[in-house]
Amino acid sequence: MEITAKLVKDLRDKTGAGMMDCKKALSESNGDLDKAVAVLRERGIAKAGSKEGRVTSEGVIACYIPPGEKLGAMIEINCETDFVARTDQFKTFCMNIAKHVAANPSLGSAGSGDLLLPQPFSAKPSMTVGDAITETIAGLGENTILKRFARFETTSGVVSYYVHPGDKLGVLVEISAKSSPKVDELKTFARDVAMHVAAASPAAVRREQVDSTAIDAEKSIFRKQAENEKKPAAIIDKIVDGKVEKYYAEVVLMEQSYVKDNDKTVGDLVKEMSSLQGEPVAISRFVRFRLGE
Secondary structure (H helix, E strand, O other): OOOOHHHHHHHHHHHOOOHHHHHHHHHHOOOOHHHHHHHHHHOOOOOOOOOOOOOOOEEEEEEEOOOOOOEEEEEEEEEOOHHHHOOHHHHHHHHHHHHHHHOOHHHOOEEEHHHOOOOEEOOEEEEEHHHHHHHHHHHHOOOOEEEEEEEEEOOOEEEEEEEOOOOOEEEEEEEEEOOOOOHHHHHHHHHHHHHHHHHHOOOEOOHHHOOHHHHHHHHHHHHHHHHHOOOOHHHHHHHHHHHHHHHHHHHEHHHOEEOOEEEEEHHHHHHHHHHHHOOOEEEEEEEEEEOOO
8 A cells, every 4th residue: 555645644643753653654554544553652652542633624512501400412513614613603503403402312312413403403493403504504604514412311410511612622421429418519520520521531431431442452552562672571461561550540530630630530539529428429421522533
């Protein structure tokens, strides 16, 4: 396979490695981008792949939480230019779509925006969501795509969200608590967790939720790194185990250092809130949308 300049640039953007290193890795992997990333990581040239910065279009992440904070919806809608994304008309349309998702429990917890298209639009029941998008395209003069949605609902606890300034990154979280006697403190806690998720980009709430295939792949890379560094065979297993623990601390929400206080983990924060509430508090789930991912 021909190693094009674009392919080399894509690998460099994804890993931060030098151009020559990227070109060599692509040659060895026959142009396979994912394999080339693994080659660079084995050599200690690149870290674990990140989706950060891989924004492919303009648009908005919008969230809506009705009064009571037992329900929340988040959506991503793409358009062609940031100019349109910042208009009041586009933002109002996006918020109406988020409200539509919140009002429709049959949608489930998450899915593609295509699922919404045939539904009667909550903001204007005389047309479908698809019709409303067509109308928006005509009004704004740009293609508009309803990409994805998430919807959380709880009977015991709260749902909260955080949208980073610029509306390109959003997080929806569900916190469980049986009676939450100090509800204002619980709401603040939920908001803090959402902000942390936005900043730290965890892969799962707890380590048992991390994909075992991903762990196996990390172990393989860590072992290859140790072998490349000529580490004694007798200690390679310990090195791999140590790096896996560090990996969990980087990708598991409960084990991450809390962004507002690096001396404690998010798990420590949960324990503190449980103590304050006088009952168990748990982070049930989260979803993080970054525009274009």
